[in-house]
Amino acid sequence: MPSETVKLTASFKLSGSIPESLFSTYREILTGLIDYAGAKGITSFRRLRAEKYYELRVKHPNLPSHYIYTACQMACSIYKSFRKLKRRGLAKAEKPVFKKQVIMLDDHLFTLNLESWEVSIAVENGRVKLKLLHGTYHEKFKEMRIGQAWLVKSEDGFYLKVVFSKTVELVESNEKAIAVDINENNVVFGSEERVSNIKTGERVMRTAYFLKRRRLQSKPRLNEKPLLAKYRGRESRRVEYIYHKLANQIIAEAKELKASTIVLEELANIRKRIRRSKELNGRLNRWSFRKLQNIIDYKAKLAGLNVKYVDAKGTSSLCPTCGGKLSPNGYRQMKCRKCSLELDRDIIAVKNLLRRYQMDVGGFTRSPRKPSHDKRGEGMKVYARPERRHYISKEKHPDFYAKFGGIEIAK
C-alpha cells in the first residue's frame, strides 16, 4: 500500500498572555542575526549559529538557549528569501526587515497537550502555561505528530501555529479518478460518469470586499486599521469556508464513485490562466488557487485517496478525444474542428485532465509533482536537525565558559 506524510498547520488562539519581553528580546536577536547574515552573505543555519551563538548566549543568559537556535533558523530563511527576491529584481529594500511579532519554537521550547488543550512555553526564567482555544476543527490533530511551532502576537491577542504531520495509507491507484478544474468563479469536478459545476462566486465576493476596503482607505480616519483588518479577516474566513465545503464535496464524490485519485492541475500552468487587472490586482491571486488545491490535497490524503498533478496546458481549448483545436459553437458549446465532437465548455477541462491522468497511470510516464508551497507563509519553516554536542573551550570563549561551563548542547 502506498503511503504519504500529510503536513498541516493548525492555528490556536491562546487564552492568557506571554511576557512582552520575550517578543522584544527575540525581535532584537532576530534583527541582529538578519543584519549579520545579510552583511556576511550567510545562508547556512549552522554557520550563522557557529558565529553568533556564544555572543548571544552571554548577552541573554536568562533566555532558553533554543530561542537562539530558532532565531538563527528564521534569520537564515528570511535572508535567503530576500536574496532570491533581490536577484529577481522584486525587492526594493537594501536589506530584509522582519516586522512581524513572530517567535519560532522547537520541541524544547513548547509542550502541547491536546487532551487538556494546554500549551506550556519556555520563557525567561521558567515556563508559562496557556489554554488553547479550540473547535471541532482541531480534533483531528489529536492523532497527528507534533512538529515545530510559531508564536504570533497580533492585534487581537496571541496565537500558536503548530505543524502537525501524519503518515496515511493510500488506496492503490487505478483508472478511476475525479478531476478538478478551478476557475475564478466556479469549480468543475467529475469523472467519466458525471461532472458537477459549483459556483463559488469568489470573484464577486472579493470585488465587493475590495471596493469596501478601498472606500475605507480613501476616507482618512483616525483609526481605520482595525476595520480594514476586520474586513480582510471576514473575507478570508468566508473564502476558506467555501473551499472546505467544496473539498468535502469533491472527496464525497470520489468515495461514492470508488475513485482512487483526485486529479489537479499543475500550478505553473494555472498561473498563466489568471486574468490580471491593474485596478483589482491582488483580488484574485495565486494564493487562492494554492489554498484550494492544498485543502483538496490534504483532505483527499486523509481520506486515503491519491492526489496527482497533471499538466493543464491547453485543457480548455483542445479536444479531449482527438487533441484537435476547439472552436466556440453557440453559448456554452465548443466543437472540435477535426472530429466534430461537441461538448459543454465546463466539462472540457475535466475530460482533458482525466485523459492526461489516465495516460500517466497507464504508462507511468511522468512523476506527479507536489505544489510548491506559498513562499510568504512557508518561508520561515526550517526543520529541526538531530542534536549534537559542542565543546566550548576556555581559551576561545572565556566569558561563556565562566557562565555555563564547557559543554553546551546544540541542535
Ligand SMILES: [Zn+2]
Ligand atoms: Zn476531436
